[in-house]
Amino acid sequence: MRPLAELFSKLIDKIRGIDYLDEQVLTEITRELQRSLLKADVPLDLIKSFTDRAVQRMKEERPPPGIPLKDYVIYIIYDELVRLLGGEAEVNVGIPKRPYVIMLLGVEGSGKTTTAAKIALFYLKRGVKPGLIETDTIRPAAYDQLRQLAEKIGVPFYGEREGRDAVEIAKRGLASLKNVDLVIVDTAGRHRNEQALLEEVRAIYEAVKPDEVMLVVDATVGRQAAAQAEAFMKYVPVHSVAITKMDSTARGGGALAAVAKTGARVKFIGVGEGVDELELFNARKFVARVLG
Numbered sequence: 001m002r003p004l005a006e007l008f009s010k011l012i013d014k015i016r017g018i019d020y021l022d023e024q025v026l027t028e029i030t031r032e033l034q035r036s037l038l039k040a041d042v043p044l045d046l047i048k049s050f051t052d053r054a055v056q057r058m059k060e061e062r063p064p065p066g067i068p069l070k071d072y073v074i075y076i077i078y079d080e081l082v083r084l085l086g087g088e089a090e091v092n093v094g095i096p097k098r099p100y101v102i103m104l105l106g107v108e109g110s111g112k113t114t115t116a117a118k119i120a121l122f123y124l125k126r127g128v129k130p131g132l133i134e135t136d137t138i139r140p141a142a143y144d145q146l147r148q149l150a151e152k153i154g155v156p157f158y159g160e161r162e163g164r165d166a167v168e169i170a171k172r173g174l175a176s177l178k179n180v181d182l183v184i185v186d187t188a189g190r191h192r193n194e195q196a197l198l199e200e201v202r203a204i205y206e207a208v209k210p211d212e213v214m215l216v217v218d219a220t221v222g223r224q225a226a227a228q229a230e231a232f233m234k235y236v237p238v239h240s241v242a243i244t245k246m247d248s249t250a251r252g253g254g255a256l257a258a259v260a261k262t263g264a265r266v267k268f269i270g271v272g273e274g275v276d277e278l279e280l281f282n283a284r285k286f287v288a289r290v291l292g
């Protein structure tokens, strides 16, 4: 999370130096705020509505007795950022039925396969028995990668090394994974072309009828995250999002904001290559780290 915090450090320093708010100070804060959000790749329309709302509050609201003005200004920015990222409500990771099926989507390299194993471990630690299915027939290494990760964390795995038909693999996988509470289906991230990928994803979706479709987005792609989400959403519903590689970029704010804009809730964030480096997304905690 460090890179994002660095983006906002100039803004925070500026605010810490103020003793009063007049038009000139407000303009300086607005500019610095916009600059930080722009560098974090937050879409322009969101930056505009965000800063308008924050500045309006700075003009209208007065800090409660005993709270210094500068702290209150930071609080307003903090509060508005939390709102931008989906509000205070806790992410729901309950398993409403057994087996509960989560299907993962995402372009190649987004971190899907790693995230599949991370999510399995996350639930395993909470006493839920997960199983993993690999349906990627395009990238042969995906099969070995997920099988090895499944062995490492000790959960059942289904895949077909020489398999050609992703839909059939998914169906056989579901039939073979008995006595699990949660099935996580990994899908291909590349195909002959984008349309072939999206059609395969839809065919798996229709065959598997997952309870939840989770889009995996690489934070380092910044603003492109929204375009990826929109492309997938033309073919299947997207219920939740996992944003990976939050440890290695300052652009994650863009991915978060852009994806949140599509209406899907961010559930998990990946914060490293290790299989245990997954965190539940919490807007308050996230923003607190960003603002330092």
Ligand code: GDP
Binding pocket: 106, 107, 108, 109, 110, 111, 112, 113, 114, 115, 142, 189, 244, 245, 246, 247, 248, 269, 270, 271, 272, 273, 277
């Ligand atoms: P897939 O093609 O979408 O299945 O992507 P992979 O799961 O193979 O991941 C692609 C690369 O990203 C691998 O080198 C992973 O170790 C790395 N990766 C995945 N998640 C994270 C993360 O949260 N942080 C970091 N730093 N690397 C990650």
